[in-house]
Amino acid sequence: MAVLLHYVPGVLLCVSLYWEQLFTSPLNQRPIIGVLAVETGEGFKRFGKSYIPASYVKILESAGARVAPISTELTEAEYTELFHSLNGVLFPGGTAPFQNSRFAEISAIFYNLTLKKNDEGVHFPLWAICLGFEELTVLTSGENLLTTTNTYNLPLPLNFTKDALQSRMFKYFPKYLLQALQVKPLAGHYHNWSISVKSFTDNKNLTNFYKILTTNMDSEQVEFVSTMEAFRYPIYAVQWHPERSPYEWNATWNIPHSSEAVQVAWYLADFFVNEARKNSCHFSNTTEEEKALIYNYPPIYSGNISKFEQIHLID
Ligand SMILES: *[C@@H]1O[C@H](CO)[C@@H](O)[C@H](O)[C@H]1NC(C)=O
Ligand SMILES: *[C@@H]1O[C@H](CO)[C@@H](O)[C@H](O)[C@H]1NC(C)=O
Ligand SMILES: *[C@@H]1O[C@H](CO)[C@@H](O)[C@H](O)[C@H]1NC(C)=O
Ligand SMILES: *[C@@H]1O[C@H](CO)[C@@H](O)[C@H](O)[C@H]1NC(C)=O
Ligand SMILES: *[C@@H]1O[C@H](CO)[C@@H](O)[C@H](O)[C@H]1NC(C)=O
Ligand SMILES: *[C@@H]1O[C@H](CO)[C@@H](O)[C@H](O)[C@H]1NC(C)=O
Ligand SMILES: *[C@@H]1O[C@H](CO)[C@@H](O)[C@H](O)[C@H]1NC(C)=O
Numbered sequence: 001m002a003v004l005l006h007y008v009p010g011v012l013l014c015v016s017l018y019w020e021q022l023f024t025s026p027l028n029q030r031p032i033i034g035v036l037a038v039e040t041g042e043g044f045k046r047f048g049k050s051y052i053p054a055s056y057v058k059i060l061e062s063a064g065a066r067v068a069p070i071s072t073e074l075t076e077a078e079y080t081e082l083f084h085s086l087n088g089v090l091f092p093g094g095t096a097p098f099q100n101s102r103f104a105e106i107s108a109i110f111y112n113l114t115l116k117k118n119d120e121g122v123h124f125p126l127w128a129i130c131l132g133f134e135e136l137t138v139l140t141s142g143e144n145l146l147t148t149t150n151t152y153n154l155p156l157p158l159n160f161t162k163d164a165l166q167s168r169m170f171k172y173f174p175k176y177l178l179q180a181l182q183v184k185p186l187a188g189h190y191h192n193w194s195i196s197v198k199s200f201t202d203n204k205n206l207t208n209f210y211k212i213l214t215t216n217m218d219s220e221q222v223e224f225v226s227t228m229e230a231f232r233y234p235i236y237a238v239q240w241h242p243e244r245s246p247y248e249w250n251a252t253w254n255i256p257h258s259s260e261a262v263q264v265a266w267y268l269a270d271f272f273v274n275e276a277r278k279n280s281c282h283f284s285n286t287t288e289e290e291k292a293l294i295y296n297y298p299p300i301y302s303g304n305i306s307k308f309e310q311i312h313l314i315d
Pocket of ligand 4: 156157158159215216217218223
């Protein structure tokens with residue numbers, strides 16, 4: 001510290017931003033994020049039982065993480081073992097029932113383990129997108145409070161709440177990008193279910209757990225939550241799809257591809273992967289690590305039959 005005192009005040013300010021990191025354990029520069037596989041629906045059934053769109057893998061890789069797919073076919077003991085080898089988990093979008101599906105069961109296991117691990121003092125982040133976001137509201141409230149909205153294939157600007165700019169998710173975004181997010185339709189919505197602001201604020205389990213960061217209004221005047229983060233846990237959720245802007249190109253879908261939309265995707269990924277760098281969990285050895293990684297499931301081209309350019313077939 002004595003050395004730093006010789007520097008100009010601006011540098012000291014800069015150092016104080018990273019004060020916490022300087023005096024805690026060093027960051028883990030090799031984070032591995034688990035991504036839940038989703039059961040194949042109509043379009044992909046003939047390929048196998050579950051898949052992960054490659055865009056979720058690429059967005060995490062773009063920010064310096066590797067991905068381990070989470071199969072739909074493990075036992076609870078195997079999920080638990082895998083969980084403890086990971087540095088974070090992502091619940092992706094897709095189509096699956098919120099209750100009584102493998103997606104619901106497996107996300108419940110990983111959600112519970114995430115809470116427990118953080119309660120034990122390990123910083124273990126969870127990022128939920130679209131279906132993942134909706135599932136989180138079910139997991140945290142213990143019931144399905146979702147309503148239908150007219151938000152299918154619709155890019156929108158975000159309405160930020162009062163304290164969103166001080167949120168962990170957004171506070172390190174460049175100012176010009178936050179301004180762009182508020183006025184330009186950079187956030188792509190592709191969902192029929194939402195948690196309305198009313199249902200959210202009427203439920204104590206949700207209001208005690210999450211801070212609403214952004215909301216949107218649909219064409220039927222239903223105001224719904226579009227971004228939220230947990231107060232006491234590194235749990236982050238977007239109802240929209242940042243990963244599609246840089247990586248999905250099917251022209252029948254209205255996907256924002258501007259430089260700003262792509263930057264939003266990267267800043268969110270960078271934020272989340274940095275959260276995952278804050279724990280040092282790891283596989284028991286490199287053989288186990290290699291077996292678990294997504295590289296064992298090379299992507300196949302699916303751009304001519306679906307909204308995804310590439311998918312990884314998992315089970
Ligand atoms: C998760 O935790 C909740 C609350 O403790 C419990 O009701 C539920 O059964 C747990 N689910 C799983 C899959 O562990
Ligand atoms: C939601 O809150 C009620 C009490 O208001 C509680 O009994 C219930 O366990 C909570 N559910 C979850 C999933 O935390
Ligand atoms: C959402 O609704 C649209 C029509 O409004 C329908 O075409 C689409 O299949 C629905 N999507 C899902 C995931 O249910
Ligand atoms: C933002 O909120 C206002 C006021 O509720 C609403 O009129 C507007 O439609 C919302 N904008 C978007 C993009 O959802
Ligand atoms: C790696 O770990 C696994 C499981 O803990 C163990 O079975 C295996 O023998 C280990 N391999 C090496 C090369 O250490
Ligand atoms: C889609 O592309 C794949 C790979 O190029 C090809 O094998 C398949 O026949 C195509 N399917 C359709 C329906 O065009
Ligand atoms: C685009 O997506 C639609 C449905 O989401 C799909 O039917 C179509 O095959 C996809 N590919 C192209 C090139 O349109």
